[in-house]
Amino acid sequence: MSSFHRLTLFLLSAAVAAGCGGAPTPEAGLTSLRLPMGYLPNVQFAPFYVADDQGFFADEGLAIDFDYSFETDGVALVGANELPFTLASAEQVLLARAQGLPVVYVMSWWTGFPVAVAAPADGGIDSPEDLRGKRVGIPLLGGASYIGYRALLDTIGLPQDAAALEVIGFTQVEALLTRRVDAAVVYANNEPIQLEAQGMPVNVFRVADYVQLASNGLVTNEATLRDHPDLVRRMVAATLRGVEAALADPEAAFQTCRTYVEGLDQADENVQRAVLAASMEFWKADRPGYSDPTAWRNMQDLLVRMGLLSAPLDIDRAYRNEFLP
Numbered sequence: 001m002s003s004f005h006r007l008t009l010f011l012l013s014a015a016v017a018a019g020c021g022g023a024p025t026p027e028a029g030l031t032s033l034r035l036p037m038g039y040l041p042n043v044q045f046a047p048f049y050v051a052d053d054q055g056f057f058a059d060e061g062l063a064i065d066f067d068y069s070f071e072t073d074g075v076a077l078v079g080a081n082e083l084p085f086t087l088a089s090a091e092q093v094l095l096a097r098a099q100g101l102p103v104v105y106v107m108s109w110w111t112g113f114p115v116a117v118a119a120p121a122d123g124g125i126d127s128p129e130d131l132r133g134k135r136v137g138i139p140l141l142g143g144a145s146y147i148g149y150r151a152l153l154d155t156i157g158l159p160q161d162a163a164a165l166e167v168i169g170f171t172q173v174e175a176l177l178t179r180r181v182d183a184a185v186v187y188a189n190n191e192p193i194q195l196e197a198q199g200m201p202v203n204v205f206r207v208a209d210y211v212q213l214a215s216n217g218l219v220t221n222e223a224t225l226r227d228h229p230d231l232v233r234r235m236v237a238a239t240l241r242g243v244e245a246a247l248a249d250p251e252a253a254f255q256t257c258r259t260y261v262e263g264l265d266q267a268d269e270n271v272q273r274a275v276l277a278a279s280m281e282f283w284k285a286d287r288p289g290y291s292d293p294t295a296w297r298n299m300q301d302l303l304v305r306m307g308l309l310s311a312p313l314d315i316d317r318a319y320r321n322e323f324l325p
Contacts, residue, residue, distance in 0.1 A: 030063040031231070036074025036086040037066055041261045043276040044189070046253040047109070047283070049260040051242025060234035066260070071143070075219065079103045084224045085235055089144045090214030090299050091308075093318055098309055102222040105319040107236045108292075109243065110215035111285040112208035115148025118192050119183035120176060121201040128156050128205045137168035137181035144216075145185045148207040151302050155210040176200065189278035197271045208282075213302070214295040214319070215282075225320070232323045240289050240325060247280055291319040 037045060048066065051057050057064050067074070074086030075093070079101025093105045117136065119125035125134065131153075139145050153160060163183075168175045172184035172191045177200055186192060188206045195202050207213065218239060220232055246253040254276055258264050264272060296315055303309040 029061065030058060031061055032063045032065065033085065033235075034065045034067045034083055036069050036071070036077065036083065038069075038071030038074055038087050040068055041066070043254065043257045043261060043264070043272050044279045045260070046257055046276060046279075047239065047242035047246045049242075049256050050246045050253050051238050053256045053259065054242075054245060056238040056241040056245070060238040062234060062238060075101065075103055078219055078221050081221055081223045084220055084228070084231065086219050087216065088219045089147075089216045090296065090319075091144065091147045091303060093219055094300055094303055094313060094315075095308060097313055097318055103219050104222060104225060104317070105214070105217050105219050105291060106225075106232055106323050107218040107239060107289040108215065108285070109217045109239070109289075110282045112206075112282050113144075113148055113151075113211075113213040113215045114187045114189055114206075114208070114282055115145055115151075116186055116188035116192070116204050116206040117149065117152060117183050118172070118176065118186045118195065118202045118204050120179075121203050123182055125183055125203060128152055128210070129158065131163045131183060132158060134163045134182040135166055135180075136163045137166050137172055137175045137184040139170050139172070139185065140167055141165070145187075147302070147306075148213075149185045150306055151211050151213060152205065152207050154302060154305065173198070176202070189282060190275055193271055193274045193278060197268065197274075211302075212292065212295045212298055214291060214299045217289075217291070229323070233325075236289060236323050237325050243283055243288060247283060250276060250280060287324075289321075289324045291321055 048064070052064055071088050071092060075088050075096050077083045078086045079096055090105060093103050096103045117128065117131065125131060138149060150160060153162060166181055168181065168184070172186050173194045175181045176184050176195060177198060184191070188204055192202050192204045218236065225232060254273055296319055300309065300312055300315050304312060
């Protein structure tokens with residue numbers, strides 16, 4: 001690795017440590033791992049907080065340091081074998097593999113793609129087809145939000161320019177409340193709940209209701225799979241125990257989040273509880289952790305049609321199911 005990338009990695013590590021008050025000191029005999037989360041501390045990470053708090057990671061010989069850096073940073077570090085694991089969405093795995101990064105998805109966490117389009121209930125947008133000719137706000141022209149939006153239009157047969165896309169950053173709630181845009185690309189478990197709490201009923205069109213796409217999960221790399229398969233099994237097992245425990249006792253999961261999510265006690269508790277409950281609906285699965293081949297094929301086909309992949313990949317190498325308990 002170049003000195004520049006070593007310096008970047010050092011500065012990133014230092015920033016994360018400073019922001020989190022320093023990495024936890026693992027107990028003797030535990031393997032310490034830094035896990036990029038791809039987002040800020042949030043109740044949506046409850047399974048990981050529960051797994052840490054209840055000792056599921058420790059039971060597997062692991063001590064986890066939660067790293068709230070960007071999703072693409074985590075994928076890059078894991079692809080370079082600087083870290084063994086990260087959380088990432090499926091499209092990032094395929095796009096990274098197309099660039100030669102040997103990342104592999106080993107556990108599905110979200111069983112449905114969480115991106116949606118929300119529109120005020122009184123705005124005349126009663127179906128996705130009504131987006132034609134409207135102004136749609138989107139955080140950025142990339143990432144899961146953009147992939148999900150394009151998937152929705154593609155599935156219902158609308159061209160990509162059917163609506164006027166406006167990049168608004170992560171201000172979807174404000175943009176809809178002020179009617180700056182007619183609709184916005186959101187996460188179904190988050191912004192619609194905030195909007196309802198602020199007095200704006202919304203129609204929500206979930207991408208998962210129109211097409212099955214592989215979603216967020218745990219990602220490792222080919223070197224770790226080859227050299228440390230037992231580490232992968234232990235990480236997957238502890239994480240799935242966290243998911244199961246959070247689903248079994250949502251109240252305990254929410255209370256655990258208070259320890260890990262700074263500012264949660266000052267936030268609107270009803271909203272945060274609703275976000276957690278909505279998130280849990282995406283975690284429920286008949287086969288926890290399982291990656292559905294159809295969802296991965298659909299995702300790859302979409303990326304090819306969008307021109308983000310120049311050609312199909314050997315998709316069977318992008319995800320694995322054999323490390324599930």
